[in-house]
Every structure is written in C-alpha cells, then in structure tokens.
Amino acid sequence: MAKVETQGLEKYFGEVKAVDGVDIASREGEFLVLLGPSGCGKTTLLRMIAGLEKPSAGDILIGGEAVTHLPPRARGVAMVFQSYALYPHMTIYKNIAFPLKAVSMPKDDIDRKVRWAASMFGIERLLRRKPRELSGGERQRVALARALVREPNVFLLDEPLSNLDAKLRTSAREELHRFQKDVEITTIYVTHDQIEAMGMGDRIAVMNQGKVHQLGSPKEVYSDPSDTFVAGFLGSPPMNLIKTEDRIIGFRPECFLPRELLGGSGDLESFTVEVSRVEDLGSDRLVYGRLEKRFGHHQVVANLPTSFTHYSIETGGTYDFAVPRKDVKFFDVESGLRAEPIPL
Template sequence: MSVVEIRGIKKHFGDVRAVDGVDLSVHKGELLVLLGPSGCGKTTLLRMIAGLEQPTGGDILIGDEVVTNLPPRARHIAMVFQSYALYPHMTVFDNIAFPLKARGIPKEERRAKVENAAGLLAIESLLHRKPRQLSGGQRQRVALARAMVRSPRVMLLDEPLSNLDAQQRASARDELQQFQRQMGITTIFVTHDQIEAMGLGDRIVVMHDGQMRQVGTPQEVYYDSADTFVATFLGSPGINLVHRADYILGFRPEHFLPKDVLAADEEKCVSFTYDVTRIEYLGADRLLYGNLVGIPSDVKTMSRLPTTVPVTVEAGQQYEFVIREQDLRFFDHTTGKRTAPREIGE
C-alpha cells in the first residue's frame, strides 16, 4: 500500500522547471531518499508534498486522499527542516507540544506524549531548556521529537544532518535509521550526500534537472544505474565512462583491477593495457589515475585498488588490467540510457 502517491507533479518558477513531471509512490513504513545535486528539484518536491509549495500541475495523494490543494495543516504530516526551525522563544517541552496544541489535545495527554517522545530520543533532561542552549545534535533530536510526537502519516526530512559535523553525522545517521525502523513512520528524506542516501535509504530516488532518473534500492541504483548521470553521480570516485564508436562503456573503479588479482576467478574478463600516471594512497585503498592504451579519452580512467591486495603498482608503468564481463555496463552514446550488453570489438 502506498502512503504517498505523486502523479505527474510539476513546478515551474517562470521559465525554470524545478520539478518537471514526477511520478512516485512511497510505500508504508519505508525510508525513501530523494537524492540529487543542488538545484535538482528534490527540496521543491518535498515542499510540495508538505503543501508549502503549490504545484503547477499534477496531483499528490496522501493515504488515498488527494491533498494537492489542501494547506499544510490539513495534511497530517511532519517535517524536519534543514535549520530544524525550533521556535526560539519556547522551551524544548513547548516546542514538542506545539503540534499537539494545534490539534486541541488535552493538557495531561499532551504531557504524556511529549515525555514519551523525549524518552525515545533521550532528551528528557533538556525539556526545560531553550533551543539556543542546545548543541547541534540535541537540536536535531528535538526537531525529530516534535515531528514524531503527533504520529504523522509521513515524516519529511530536509537535509537534517547537514548542520552536523562529520563525526556527529555518522552516529546521527545510525540513530535516525534505528528510530525510523522502530517507529515504522513512513519517511521521505532529502539529501545531496550519496553516503547518507546509500546508508539510510530503503529506496533511493535519483533526481536531476527536475526529473526522476531512477528509483531503486541502493544496490540497484549503484550496480544497475539507469543512465550515465546516475552512474557518475553515485560512487566516489564515480564510474569510468569510455566512449566507443556508438556506445559508452562503463565500469566502476573497484571492478577495474590488475590481471593477476582477477584471473584466478576464471571468469570471462575484458582486458586493457593501463598506463598508470598517478597514485593516491587513501589508507584502505589506492586510487590509480591513468589512461587506457589505444583508447583516447579526455578523462582519466580510475581504479580503486584495496591496500590489502598484495600487488605492486607504480606510476609511469603499464599494466594489464581486467574487468569481469558481468561488471561492464553499456550506455547509449546519445541519450546516455542503459542499453543491453554487447560484444566489445577492439
């Protein structure tokens, strides 16, 4: 059963097509991630679901009810803003109780619900503080508590982790996912950070220029990218794309390995002579930059070689590198869309 259904939704700001015809259905209890570079329309899409932005065309259904023209307050949803948007003049308790007050829930029940939510997020001791007395991580928890306290049909999160530093972010990601699983709240999460998306999402929607490029599990969008945009956007570094006569050949750096490493598997492989020009040691991995001999290209072809693999590679040398055929991806050279595998003519 889908909790949120989006049908042909569009949002144009003058000539700019921020969102240009998106169809999407969000399943009950899942954590769906909207992923894309800045300006791809993901936040606009989220704001339209919240009712903060009026779509130019199309419909939004929440729980089988068309809500396209309803104001935010009538949609029974919750949203966590990038800035957390905690009310600075209220205590943490009043912040969390605020959506309950709007629904006219009696005082005693309100107190019980707020305390329950605070307990789940381990912020009971902060209830009497004001938002300015909280750290970034604590503010995020308060914002989450305020979102879940009303038992919303959908919880919308707009880059809630981007204000945290790198260390806090990893633990916040873990807590957020546990919390979402535990509560079973259907959640839509907007981010431009692919690590967050891959780590958190049950499914990922990759967006670009107002359009949906692919929807799928993290594995699907990564290994079976629908087009060259998705393939290069995901992964760090992104996929290698080699332009041939009438198609584009794609392979991930971690699949492009020295012959000695892969030959033992006796699988069908494609081999290239690889001219290594530079090596970066990244601790766990070695990142190789180089060119495929005989195939001119503007971009360096990269290989990600785990340090644990006992192979010596030096810059300025040529090596025989191979890719298993199952790891090769083919894209149309004009549209960039994924195409069927084909024979590779040298």
C-alpha cells in the same frame, strides 16, 4: 503509516522548471531517499509534498487521498527542516507541545505525549531549556521529537544531518535509521550525501534537473544504474564512463583491477592502462591513468582495496587491467540510457 504518491508533478519558478513530471510512489513504512546534486529539485519536491509549495501541475496523494490542494496542516505530515526550525522563543517542552496545542489536545495528554516523544530521543533533561542553549545534535533530536509527537502519517526530512559534524553525523544516521524502523512511519528523506542515502534508504530516487532518473534499492542504483547520470553521480570516485563509437561503457573503479589479481576468473574485459598517479588513501589505493588508443586515451580510475597492497604499481608504468564482463555496463551514446551489451 501511509503511501505517498506523486503523479506528473511539475513546478515552475518563473521560466525555470524545478520539478519536471515526477511520478514516484513510496511503499508503506518505507524509508525513501530523494538524492541528487544541489538544485536538482529534490527539496522543491519535498516541499510540494508538505504543502509548502503549490505544484504547477500534477497531483499528490497521501494514503490514497488527493492532498494537492490541502494546506500543510491538513496533510498529516511532519517535517524536519535543515535548520531544524525550532521556535526560538519557546522552551523545548513548548516546542514539542506546539503541534499538540494546535489540535487543542487536553493538557494532561499533551504532557504525557511530550514526555513520551522526549524519551524516544533521550532529551527529557532538556525540556526546560531554550533552543539556543542546545548543541547541534540536541537540536536535531528536539526537531525529530517535535515531528514525532503527533504521530504523523508521513515524515518529511530535509537534510536533517547536514548541520552536524562528521563524527556526530555517523551516529545520528544510525539512530535515525533505527528510529524509523521502530516507528514504521513512511519517511521521505532529502539529501545530497550519497553515503546517507545508501546507508539509510530502503529505496533511493536519484534526481537531476527536476527529473527522477532512477528509483530503486541502494544496491540497484549503485550496481545497475539506469543511465549515465546515475552512474556518474553515485560512488566515490564515480563509475568510469568511456565513450566509444557505438556505446558508452561504464565500470566501477573497484571492479577495475590489475588483470593478474583477477586471476583466470570468468569472462574478463581487458584494458591497458598507463598509470599517471597513485593515491594511497590508507583503506584504498586509487590508481589514475589513461587507456590505450582504441579508447581514445580516456582517463580512468581504479580502486584497489588494501588486501592488494603487495601489488606494486608505479607512476609512469603501463599495466594490464581488466573488469569482469558482468560488471561492464553499456549506455546509449545519444540518450545516456542503458543499452544492449556489445562485444568490445
């Protein structure tokens, strides 16, 4: 267990700034997710922590010790690659034993630890096989067992679930999360999938264009976004962002409901919506439409849960919608950062 910290970390690839002054610090035993769109620098950041990329500037500390100039093998980290990177010419047993052989561990101890790691992931029966004979899910477990076997201080996981099919991904997500809580090893997990991030992370660092936009719990980054990027990146569909003269106002589609469904509950902001399309997704109903003129006929989307199926909405109709005042977020027009609320 160890804290991972980056201080002013930068990485240039030629003229391109892939990582732009990142300062983050994990907590001990934490599951920290780096989330962002492709090319946002999250994998580069992870690779710098692993020692596979040399930072252009800044420092990396693991367990309070500067490791910026140490080779990957001296950092006490284990990494699971997106491709799993299983050694194709070795059996699963030898794959898992490989990191232990590197430290010249006695043969008996290697055997004991390989079997322990394999039992953690229920892959004892695969030990004699070669990686090519394994399914995607089995390969992923082998990669995790290989990472676990030398009991590292930090786990680095680079989109380890992205090669699995949707059904398997759900169970693997749960398994991975439980495993991390059991071993309590600090984990940094890179993904572009917000469901993975929200479901597994203790905290999420939302990244874009090499910068960390917000670091916070899943609830914080979702409900209390620090800027318009985070607001627009998280959620499906994402937060409605409406540009006015003084502020950008944002509200989540699921907080944006027909006024009469919200009843007289508290302080509400009302909008008139001309509905252009209704999508019934089974579990939810998405209502697309335009706001009234004072909001520049801005496109918005509302997400009505199934419990409101009785409420009929027709394409082409005009309806009164509202958002509880506490759920409306205000952002600065220039910087996109959170700003003081103003009356609408």
